Amino acid sequence: MALPRLVPRSGTDPSGHDELRAEVRRFLAEQRAAGAFTPSVDAWLSGWDEAFTAALAERGWLGMTVPVEYGGHGRSFLERFVVTEELLAAGAPVAAHWIADRQIVPSLLKYGTEAQRRHFLPRIVAGECFFGIGMSEPDSGSDLASVRTRAVQVDGGWRLTGAKVWTSGAHLAHAFIALVRTAPVDPAHRHAGLSQFIVDLRGPGVEIRPIRSMNGAHHFNEVILDDVFVPDDMVFGEIGDGWRQCTSELAFERSGPERVLSTFMLLQAASDAMAAGRLPRDANLGRLVGRVAGLHQMSSAVADALQRHEPAEVPAAVVKVLGTTTEGDIAEFAHLATDHTTDFAELAAAAVDQRPGFTIRGGTNEVLRGVIARGLGMR
Template identity: 60%
Template sequence: MARSDVLEPGTLPPGTGELRARVREFLAATPFTPRCDCWLTGADPAFSRRLGERGWLGMTLPERYGGHGRSPLERFAVIEELLAAGAPVGAHWIADRQIGPSLLNHGTEEQKHRFLPAIARGECFFAIGMSEPDSGSDLASVRTRAERDGDGWRLHGTKVWTSGAHLAHAILVLARSAPKDTDRHAGLSQFIVPLPAEGVAIRPILGLSGEHHFNEVVFDGAFVPDDLVLGRPGDGWRQVTAELAYERSGPERLLSTFLLVRLLHARADGPAARRALGALTARLWSLRQASLAVAGALAAGETPDVPAALVKDLGTRFESEVIEVVREHAGVEPDPASADPLARALAEAVVQAPGFTLRGGTNEILRGIVARGLGVR
C-alpha cells in the first residue's frame, strides 16, 4: 500500500474503496436510527463495541497497544461512512478521535497499556475537561487549579459543555498547575481522571430539545496521582494545541448535517432544488479535500493547527447553510416527532445548529489563529 505521507493532498491510499464497502455492508446490516450531529448526540455503547470488534476504533494506534496500525487516511474513510450514515458514534468519539493520539504522543507506557487497548475495543470512553464558565474559547484563561498534594495533585474548578462526561470512564482535564505569570500559556498541565471519582460531580446540561449530552463537571479536591499526569507538568498548552488539530479538522466538521443532503437528494423536485443541491455538493467536495489534506499532514507527523482552524471555520458555516437550503427546497417543517425522516432530521439539525460555530473553538478565535499563521496579526 502506498505510504499516506507521499500521496497528493486530498487523495486516499489504495484499498480504501474496499474498506469503505465493508463499512457500508456493516451499516446496512446493523439497525440504528440515523440522525444529524450523530458524533455528538448519537451515543450507543453497544454500537461502539461492535466497531471495536471490527477493528474500526483505534485504527491508527500501534498493534502493541491494541490498535491496528492503519493510516489516518484509512481512518478518514471509515468515519466518513459512519458520519454520512448518521450512525450512533458519540460514545467513543472523543476517545478515538483525540485522546488516543494524545496518549500515544505524550503518555507513559503504563498509561498507554492501561487505556489504549480499551479505547480500541470500544470499552473506554473519554470526556475532555477544557471549557470553563466565562472563558469562552480562551483556554489560556482556565481557572481550574491543580495543587500539589504528596505524590499527586488535587483538582479544584469547574468545566462546562463537557460532552459525554456522564458516559465517560475518564476525563482529560486541563488545569493550572503553577501560578500565572507574564506567559499565560505556561504553568498548564493535563490530568487523567478516571470516573467516577471522589471529588468529581457531573451535572447534566440539557439542550433545547431536552436531550442530555452536555455536562458541567465540578472538581472539589479530586486526587490525581503523579502517574496519571499526561506528559510533563507545565507542558499542557503545547499538548492541547497539538490535540486541537485532531478535534477541528475531521469530517465531522463538514458532515454533521450531511444526512439532510442525502434525504434532500432523494426527493429533490424541480430545477431550483437540483441547482441548490449541486451547489452544496460542490462546496462539500472542496471542503472535504481540505479536510483530507489536514489528515494527510497529521499522517506525516505534522501539526497543522492553522489549516485545521480554517477547515473548522469553513466547515461549520457550511453545515448551517445546508439547513437553510433544505428548509427552502424540501417543503417540510422541522418536527422531531414526525414519521418523515427528513422532517425529523431537520428538527435535529435546527436544534443543534447554534453550537456548530462555537464548539471546538469559536469562529472568531479560529480566524485569529489563521491570521497569526499568515503573519497579518
C-alpha cells in the same frame, strides 16, 4: 448526489481505499436493515450507543491507528478517515467512542507514559473505555488561557479544584483529560503554568451536572472537581507544558470529517427528494454538494499531514471554520426546503436546533479566524 458518490469507485479512489469504503457501507446497510440505528444529525456528539461501538470494535474499526503492541491495528490516518467519513455520512451513533478514538488515542501516543498507554489504549480499541474533554470553563468562552481550575501538589499526586463545562458525554464516560493551572498566572505569559491530568470521572469529589439543550437533549455537562485527588501516574505529559500539548491535540479535534458531515444526511435526503420530484429543483443544492466535496479533499489532506507528523493546527482551523459554516448552511437549506409532510422534516428541525453549536464547539469560528490569520503571518 451524495458525498459518498463523489468519492470515486472502482479502484479510482485517490486514497486507494475503495475496498475499505465499500466494506463500511455494506456494514452500515446491514445495521440499518436490522434496525440497529436510525440516522440522525450530530450523531457523533449525541448518538451514544455502546452496542454499536462494540460492533465497530469487533470489526477493527476502533483504534485503527494504535500500534499493534498496544492492542491496536497499526493502520493509517487515511484508512481511519475513510471509516469515520462513512460513519458520519450515514448519521451513525458513534458518540460513545468518538472523543477517545479521535483525540485521546493520538494524544496518549504522543504524550502519555508507557503505563498510561498500556492501560488505556487496549481498552479504547476494545470499545470499553470512553473519554471526555476537560478544557472549557464557565465564563471563559474560547479563551483557554483563562483557565481557573487549579492543581496543588500533595504527597503522591495532586489535588484538583474547579469546574469544566460543555463536557460532552461526561455522565457516561470513564475519564477526561483536564487542562488546569499548576502555577500562578503570569500576566505577561498567560499560557505558562498549565498542565494536563487524566481524571477519573467516577471518582470521589467529582460531580457531574447535566446541561440540557433547548430541545431537551442531554449530552453536555458541567463537571465540578472538589479537591479531587489525581495520582502522579495520571499526570499527562509534562507539568507546565499543558498549553503546547493542548493546542497540538486540537488539530485532531478541529480537522476531522465531523466538522463537515454533522448534517450530511440532510443533504442526502434533500438530494433524493429532489431527484424523485418531491422537491422543486434548486441550484443551491449543487452549490452545497460542491462545498462538501471540496471540504472532503481538505479534511483528508489534513489527515494525510497528521499521518506524516506534520504541524496541522492552521489547516485544521481552516477546515473547522469552513466546515461548520457549511453544516449550518445545509441545515438552513433543508429547513427551508421541507414542509411538515416531507420525510426529512424531523431531521431538518433537529439540525436547526443544533446549528448554533456548530461554529462554537472546538473553538469559536471567530477565535479560529484569528488562529488562521496569525498562522498565515497576517497583522
